[in-house]
Amino acid sequence: MEALKDVRILDMTHVQAGPTCSQLLAWMGADVIKFEPPQGDATRAQLRDIPDADSLYFTMLNCNKRSITVNMKSPEGKSVFVDLLKKCDIVMENFGPGVLDRLGFTWEKIHEINPRIVMGSIKGFGSSGPYANFKAYENVAQAMGGAMSTTGVPQGRPFVTGAQIGDSGTGLHLGIGLLAALRHAEKTGQGQYVEVAMMDGIMNLCRVKWRDHQRLTRGPLPEYSVGTHQGMGAVPRGGNDSGGGQLGNAIRCAPGGTNDFIYIVVQEAVWEALAKRIGPEVHMPELATDPMFATIAARREHQKDLWEIIGEFTLNHSKREVMAIFNEINVPCGPIMSTEDLAHDEHVNLRGMYVELDHPQRGKWHNIGMPIKLSASPAKIERSPLLGEHTEEVLKEVLGYDEAKLAALKSAGAFSAPPRRRGAGIE
Numbered sequence: 287m288e289a290l291k292d293v294r295i296l297d298m299t300h301v302q303a304g305p306t307c308s309q310l311l312a313w314m315g316a317d318v319i320k321f322e323p324p325q326g327d328a329t330r331a332q333l334r335d336i337p338d339a340d341s342l343y344f345t346m347l348n349c350n351k352r353s354i355t356v357n358m359k360s361p362e363g364k365s366v367f368v369d370l371l372k373k374c375d376i377v378m379e380n381f382g383p384g385v386l387d388r389l390g391f392t393w394e395k396i397h398e399i400n401p402r403i404v405m406g407s408i409k410g411f412g413s414s415g416p417y418a419n420f421k422a423y424e425n426v427a428q429a430m431g432g433a434m435s436t437t438g439v440p441q442g443r444p445f446v447t448g449a450q451i452g453d454s455g456t457g458l459h460l461g462i463g464l465l466a467a468l469r470h471a472e473k474t475g476q477g478q479y480v481e482v483a484m485m486d487g488i489m490n491l492c493r494v495k496w497r498d499h500q501r502l503t504r505g506p507l508p509e510y511s512v513g514t515h516q517g518m519g520a521v522p523r524g525g526n527d528s529g530g531g532q533l534g535n536a537i538r539c540a541p542g543g544t545n546d547f548i549y550i551v552v553q554e555a556v557w558e559a560l561a562k563r564i565g566p567e568v569h570m571p572e573l574a575t576d577p578m579f580a581t582i583a584a585r586r587e588h589q590k591d592l593w594e595i596i597g598e599f600t601l602n603h604s605k606r607e608v609m610a611i612f613n614e615i616n617v618p619c620g621p622i623m624s625t626e627d628l629a630h631d632e633h634v635n636l637r638g639m640y641v642e643l644d645h646p647q648r649g650k651w652h653n654i655g656m657p658i659k660l661s662a663s664p665a666k667i668e669r670s671p672l673l674g675e676h677t678e679e680v681l682k683e684v685l686g687y688d689e690a691k692l693a694a695l696k697s698a699g700a701f702s703a704p705p706r707r708r709g710a711g712i713e
């Protein structure tokens with residue numbers, strides 16, 4: 287049985303941060319009703335690869351949901367919203383600051399309408415503090431939460447990471463909060479407001495950088511290949527340094543293409559085996575006991591030379607060969623996998639992490655699968671809904687509306703687009 291069977295979610299989220307959370311909850315079996323403005327979530331039309339079809343941006347984040355379209359700027363649309371609030375266990379949103387309040391639905395009001403309902407909210411910076419009124423996108427959060435200042439090469443510019451830690455990362459935080467609040471509501475009959483600020487989520491994900499921030503008050507950070515000193519203040523960008531207790535780096539492999547690298551962690555426990563395996567091939571048979579590398583402190587001090595020696599070995603092998611060789615002697619390592627590598631990877635395929643789906647507008651396409659594997663409740667991945675595909679179905683089944691009521695609401699404008707906002711682009 288699905289783990290979240292009978293949990294009904296009114297999902298007002300849009301773009302990425304919210305939808306990534308509600309998609310996971312849908313994959314756990316919740317009935318997720320995606321509540322869209324009549325013109326739809328803007329991502330349906332963003333970065334389109336097929337004219338007039340829902341974009342991959344949308345389809346990849348909205349699987350297993352039902353879509354209904356309601357105009358929240360009409361009194362009739364608001365009455366549909368209120369009726370749905372009474373029938374749902376969770377309502378979630380990631381609008382810009384104050385949007386729901388302006389529509390007349392503060393948390394207090396929602397709690398009054400349905401005291402059991404749990405409300406999930408993602409904001410760039412939360413609802414309090416000097417940044418509360420600012421909008422945010424992924425990279426704004428990465429910039430302000432400390433991720434960018436610690437990512438990149440030491441003397442270069444700050445970099446964003448490819449992983450969507452601001453959007454999808456915040457979605458994960460929200461998911462955990464919603465499930466905790468749901469359990470609480472089941473026990474007490476009282477819902478609560480769950481808020482996750484993207485900036486807070488990034489700070490949480492950068493936790494070990496804060497370990498280093500405080501260590502810098504007592505002395506340098508010897509594991510960094512870039513020089514550090516006591517009292518320097520900000521944690522520097524560490525390039526591909528491991529950032530942990532063990533030394534690590536990305537080393538080039540044959541034949542030397544853009545992604546022909548392997549990340550290797552020279553764990554203390556494996557140094558001897560590693561040195562004995564690579565030493566003879568790089569004409570250093572005594573590498574294991576060489577005083578420049580024999581202890582972790584010595585390896586830290588001479589890490590540039592260490593990476594060059596390992597690189598001499600890896601340049602003779604492909605990244606997959608190095609992975610096999612190093613795993614045989616228990617050295618933690620991982621080839622740098624491109625999206626193309628992963629799309630054809632046997633392991634990925636076997637774990638259901640790159641799933642083929644069909645879609646009425648776009649034909650065959652792929653989604654990333656469910657990363658959380660529940661033994662008794664495996665996820666069944668289904669395509670994303672078309673805009674408003676389930677409006678009638680949901681309003682009849684969940685709210686018990688009849689044809690006459692639906693027709694009256696329709697002619698009153700409950701499902702029509704509100705006048706377009708000035709400057710609100712879609713593409």
Ligand SMILES: CC(C)(COP(=O)(O)OP(=O)(O)OC[C@H]1O[C@@H](n2cnc3c(N)ncnc32)[C@H](O)[C@@H]1OP(=O)(O)O)[C@@H](O)C(=O)NCCC(=O)NCCS
Binds near residue numbers: 358385409421424704
């Ligand atoms: C992402 C973000 C920057 C987008 O900004 P935006 O496109 O201007 O959208 P907003 O959320 O501010 O506003 C949505 C508008 O649609 C309207 N709307 C939403 N649902 C509606 C509905 N069903 N019917 C009618 N109108 C609706 C809202 O009332 C609001 O209109 P308003 O500006 O007149 O108040 C902003 O939503 C945001 O900061 N969100 C929080 C942080 C976040 O999640 N960011 C990551 C996104 S991946």
